[in-house]
Amino acid sequence: MTTTNPANAAPLSGLKVLELGQLIAGPFAGKTLADFGAEVIKVEPPEGDPLRQWRLLHQGTSVWWQVQSRNKQSVTLDLRTEDDRAVVRQLAAEADVLIENFRPGLMEEWGLGYEALSARNPGLIMLRISGFGQTGPYRDQPGFAVVAEAMGGLRHLMGEPGRPPVRAGVSLGDTLAALHGVIGVLLALQARASSGRGQVVDVALYEAVFNCMESLLPEYSAFGAVRQPAGSALPGIAPSNVYRCADGQVVIGGNGDSIFKRLMTAIGRDDLGQDPQLAGNAGRAARADELDAAITCWTVQRRVDEVLATLLAARVPVGRIYTARDIAEDPHYRARQMIETLTLADGLQLDVPGICPKLSDTPGAIRSLAPQLGEHNATLLGRPPVGEA
Incomplete structure (x- = not known):
């Protein structure tokens, strides 16, 4: 694992983040902040984040988990209970940033909406990631990345002309939304430095996709041109x-x-x-x-x-x-530390993506492995880890 030079503190050192989201979008935002020094407390349900069981497993846990949850601490809370929601309120009172990617309105139903939490902590920044945003006629519709990529205009362009659209094979809608969320958090932190107050960062998956669609809309607006899929070519730009x-x-x-x-x-x-x-x-x-x-x-x-x-x-x-084989064997990836090798508890050597972007004076680092479920219950909540009496 890489470690940050003690002489150069990580850029987000001292920032406390409470991560309530699950799966991809919210946790990817938390992972990015954690890579650059933020203290990220990941709140998981008692059964764990579903990502722990996605795709290929090692010793019962997804190897993806070692990427998405590195540098984080894990506590388990059941947000369906008022007692555990009270614990979240206490944690939020001490946090700089709260990340959530539940359906709009659920945090308010739990008494964890921004108005309630910011009344106790006016400097709190809440990153809210959802399919269609916190407002608008579609806010209550379920919105996974697959739908957001379609609505944002991306899926129509993917594939061969005259054939059904295809997907990229990764959840671009989620990761694009997460990165937009990180940008929003950093902007809100800059604003807070002047005003002393936090704010809500509202990121919709479809909007994050749409924001990357280049000239798609203005070409339709000016010329009535509806861009069509073109396979591996780049329409209008050749060769x-x-x-x-x-x-x-x-x-x-x-x-x-x-x-x-x-x-x-x-x-x-x-x-x-x-x-x-x-x-x-x-x-x-x-x-x-x-x-x-x-x-x-x-x-x-x-x-x-x-x-x-x-x-x-x-x-x-x-x-x-x-x-994947080409990436693993490429010397340029290694030279730029874009492949890091972790040693898991059972000795498995696991290659994972390194830190991006590269900062010359205050670089990020992989400081700790992804946590076991509820690993930090004792230190952060005064409760035993999951599975212990």
């Missing part, structure tokens, strides 16, 4: 695509004006590189199929390694399509 090789595939981004010329020279097509109609992106976009065919004609006759070597020498952006 940029995935290309077949003799033993695999590569992705090539040759869409800069000077890059395009170097690419055409590298593949022996100076006739295209010097064509005045292709000097700018508009002309290349109009002939994208022709350019893709020319590039494929060259790549399909060569192995991936040869394509990479040739195009990198020509300073053309190119890369292989990475799998």
Whole structure:
């Protein structure tokens, strides 16, 4: 595990965060704050966060758990009971930030809404992540990432033309919302430094997705253009695509004006590189199929390694399509500490993603493994750990 240089305190050292959320969105926000020094107290139901049992398990616990809950402390409370809700009120009274991703209105039903908690702790910042936000006609609808990605405009663009939409294979809606939530928390902390008061950060999953949709809406507004799925291509920007090789595939981004010329020279097509109609992106976009065919004609006759070597020498952006194995074996990941190796209690060596982003003077760190269920009940609540009398 990496450790923070004691001479340079972590940027969020001293910040106390109470995490009530489960699964992905809320906990990913908490994990990001914890990576940079925040003290994150994760409140789990007595049966534990469901993520503990998601996907592949080691010794009965998901290995994902070691990523999502590192640097956190775990206490177990049953928020369906008034006694345990009273404990949450006490913890919130001492916190800087509270994270929750329950359905809108549930915290108020429990007597844990922002008005109630901020009356006791005016400086409290509450990050609220939900499918559709705390207001609006859809606020009460259930909203997982799969729905948010569809409503935000992303799913329609994913896949091949004329085929049903596909998903990315990870919960982008959740992680995008979490990152927007972290931005909101940091902004609210900056505002609190001046005003002394906290506030609510209201993040909707669909809005976090929509916020990343680039020119989708203005193109419709100005031209009535509804962007359509385009597979691995980048519509309106060419050439940029995935290309077949003799033993695999590569992705090539040759869409800069000077890059395009170097690419055409590298593949022996100076006739295209010097064509005045292709000097700018508009002309290349109009002939994208022709350019893709020319590039494929060259790549399909060569192995991936040869394509990479040739195009990198020509300073053309190119890369292989990475799998988990490729990532694990790549020296650049290791050199930049984007793969960290944890040693679990039973001795298992587990590779996990490192810290992102990189700060030069006050970097984040993996300071502790993900906690056992209720591991910190005794120190934080004066209660025995789960499973002990």
